[in-house]
Amino acid sequence: MNQPLTAPLDLFFDYQRSTGPTIGAFVTGLRDGRLLGARIGDGRVLVPPPEYDPATGVPIDDFVEVGPAGTVLSYSWQDEPQPEHPLDTPFAWALVQLDGADTPLLHVLQGDRDELEVGLRVVPRWADERAGRITDLVFVPERRLSSSKPSSDPEHPSSTSQPGSDPERPLSPSTPSSAEAEPVSLINTPIALSIEHSASAQESEYLRGLARGELIGARVGPGSPVYIPPRGASPTDGVPTEEFVQVADTGTVTTFCIVNVPFLGQQITPPYVSAYVLLDGADIAIQHLILECPADEVRMGMRVQAKWRPESEWGHTLRNIEYFRPTGEPDADYETYRHHL
Amino acid sequence: MTDIAVVGFAHAPHTPATDGTTNGVEMLVPCFQDLYAGLGITKSDIGFWCSGSSDYLAGRAFSFIAAIDAIGAVPPINESHVEMDAAWALYEAWVKLVTGEVDTALVYGFGKASAGRLDRTLGLQTDPYLVAPLGVADSNLAALQARLGLAAGRWTERDLAEVAARARRAALATPDAQIAEDVDAEELLTRPVVADPLREHDCPPITDGAAAIVLAAGDRARELCDRPAWITGIEHRIDSAHLTGRDWLAMPSLTTAAERALGGDPTLDAAYLHTPYSHQELLARAAIGLAEDVPVNPDGGPLTGNPMFSGGLERIGRAARRVFDGAERVLAHAGQGPLLQQNLVAVLEGSPR
Structure with a gap:
């Protein structure tokens, strides 16, 4: 019998997810340039806020603003960014414990490979246009802020909304927190899979x-x-x-x-x-x-x-x-x- | 309670890529034929069927339905499926046997990991709101966990290489091992880092595979098998779904499952751990509280062949085979989910308690 036939099968789903009160508060914070955690029953502040206390199952609504700076607890260098990643240049995966939090946030860190270390102080760099998604920010080393010039070229601001694209860009959110804006109640989370599908013999x-x-x-x-x-x-x-x-x-x-x-x-x-x-x-x-x-x-x-x-x-x-x-x-x-x- | 035992085990060869379908029929049919021949039974002797597999791996909905062709489901069979490693299908079958409704069950799992980008697909197990959109892969999480342990002084890169070297050497005696090599830690430490700080030998290979186990209760088990591997303890637990709310250097769900399954007796001839990354073997050893002299993964384990959705079942099968061959008490572990969020422990013994 001949070899089985194969063909690529590319799947893509654009899931639209309702956020609920807890993730909704967190992603609304991201849109507004703020990082939120929540205090659970044992007194610790978890980031992102859990919907329920992991130990007791009690719903959590004691939100606490954390950061914006934090400390790297662990990192892993990503040499070759993939299409699904938030950055298209080499970056680090990082566990960042934001100031005021007791557990880390999993995120990405833009910086030089040789400056990475456990204990590195980092701050968020926010995207110009934020939709209330986890990719509305990336982290960068804090020391870069103190050593860089205040503004590189005010005549030519960054045209892209990718948060980490311009290392000279100011770190504060471009729009102040807006009390009038509606909370983020829906987010799109696209998912793609590429399968090499084989027919049976x-x-x-x-x-x-x-x-x-x-x-x-x-x-x-x-x-x-x-x-x-x-x-x-x-x-x-x-x-x-x-x-x-x-x-x-x-x-x-x-x-x-x-x-x-x-x-x-x-x-x-x-x-x-x-x-x-x-x-x-x-x-x-x-x-x-x-x-x-x-x-x-x-x-x-x-x-x-x-x-x-x-x-x-x-x-x-x-x-x-x-x-x-x-x-x-x-x-x-x-x-x-x-x-x- | 009813005494329940593993009486038969078969698995497909560990291979980097089969040319079969993602529904596993080609890998499963020989496993079933093996079991029937070995036990002297036919399909109609099986009271309950339960399988574990994943549509994310197959890239199609209800992919496990096609695998049922490998059984032959006419007249209708008593059947169930879990979208988990088949070790959890075994748990469901064990519960079914405990009820007394049936006295035999066949459990199977399969996965054609080579059909997609496995590392990425496993990343999709994470929280779809705030973690998966980052595009994080399974190996990225494992790498962060490994460095956390390095920073905390829980292990060194040499410790990890020792785990990998031992696994590769052990696999030399396993005829169907995907990876086997006479190598020491010194040599492994010279090899390149693939998922900083992990090297290739710290990470599991991509393996297409399938496995199947027959369970039987009481006298039926004694009829089918000279020395059944009695399940004297089986327990599964889960850690919080809040990924970074967990302590990544502890596995409380495994600790609890092991305590319950072992029932206070730490005596073991061997332990078969379903830990895909080298540092996770160290974490699991500590979480279970294994004594230093208990051999772990004498077959080489997941670092030398890591079939998806049948790997945990295979740990149980290999532990059972040790009992068939004369061992008194062997532990099997199955883990799955991001950084082994869910853990199952089964203790298999030569005599029922």
């Missing part, structure tokens, strides 16, 4: 068949059910399905639904029919479109045939079949497909 034979204009199923052996697309193993007993079988591009509608609802990415104007088609020679139906007839004429038992796209458009995909259309044959007898519903 059996699925790969099926996909290669499609690229040749053939429909390939598989079974455990003669007389056993034919699965299309082929599965790695019989779902009945887990025995590998190693015998490939070509099935016809004609079949019977076993069940169907009429799509009336528009959705993102829809390629056909509703109403249209999505159906299960039991291909002749197969024992499990595949899902496909039924077109070239009014939606209200589609019925269980209707005989249909694949309408293939032009061969020049074929790939390793069931999209090579554009849709199924009625053959005009008499309907299949219910008994012929009742076990395949």
Whole structure:
């Protein structure tokens, strides 16, 4: 058997999360250029504020402003920043214990590698435009503040909103805390994953068949059910399905639904029919479109045939079949497909 | 309480990358065939099935459903799944056996870590509001934890290299080890830092893998196995979800789980720890309170092969195998989550208590 087929699968979700009263207070503080912790039952101040006391589970609402300066408890140098990181030049991961806090904040530190040390004093550098996100600031060494000039070039202020982009920029928030501004109640937290997706050996034979204009199923052996697309193993007993079988591009509608609802990415104007088609020679139906007839004429038992796209458009995909259309044959007898519903 | 034992264990080869699917069928089918043949049973002898895996690793929703094809689920089976290491699936199966509803269970876990960027994917386990948006990876957290321990005088870089060197040498005797090397700490300390201050040997390799265990209760266990590995203690605990509110140099959840599972008796022939980074082996030893002379990870452990979502189950399986081979009392640990937030300890013995 040939090597399995693989393809990149890039996933991206833009989660929108409600912040609630505790994280909401913290991220509203970030937007306003303030760092908040909260005092828990044993008297310690935790940053960020926990929603509940980690020891007792009591809701926490005793907010305490901390920092803005703090002390590095630990660090790790990141030589090659990745696209998901807040900075695009080498930086350090750091545990920063802000003044007035009893536990550290995990964040990033922009500075020279050789000045990093446990005990280093750091301060936040705030982004010009802040949305109430953890990336509204980065930390920089405090000593840089005392040694740098007050302002490099007032005629050409930094045009980027990346917080660490200009080491000469003033450290205080660009806008003062605004009591009138609404609290931050929602934040977007995008998440991306890149997977190299592998088809199974059996699925790969099926996909290669499609690229040749053939429909390939598989079974455990003669007389056993034919699965299309082929599965790695019989779902009945887990025995590998190693015998490939070509099935016809004609079949019977076993069940169907009429799509009336528009959705993102829809390629056909509703109403249209999505159906299960039991291909002749197969024992499990595949899902496909039924077109070239009014939606209200589609019925269980209707005989249909694949309408293939032009061969020049074929790939390793069931999209090579554009849709199924009625053959005009008499309907299949219910008994012929009742076990395949 | 019902006596419950591990009676069979199988695992897929540790490999940097399989060409199989992310649903694990190709790795699992041989494990199941191994177990059935070894125990002289068939699928229909299994009363309950429970698995552990992650959709984040597979990049698809409900990925574990496809793995059920490896079982053969017709007629319908009694089945469950945890989005955790399969050691926690074993815990669920153990509870099911304790109820008396079934007398056998098959537990399995799988993960194709090579399909994505594992270090980054594991970073997505962190708080999605205030930690994950920084893009922090698993190794970044481990590196910060390691330096915290260096600064506090809990260990030196040489101590970490000693852990790694011992693991690599131990793996020489493990036929299926992904990494094995006759090396000493001196040599390892000359190698480059990959996650400052950690070197490559301080970090786990990327491993595709799968594992499966059969549990059985009472007389059924005695029928299936000459010397069942009786679970005399099993407990799991979790630390706070507030990542930096935790003390990174302590593992209170592991301490509590170990206390409960050991029941006050520290005697052990060996301990199989699920600690992916070298310094975490030292942390876990201390958290459990292991005596100096208890061998840790005689197989090489996660530093020499770190299958995702089956690695903790495999620790239990390897501990059980030691009991099958004559050991009296062996501890197995499974950990998962950011910096081992969740910890499970099982104690396996040659005779039920």
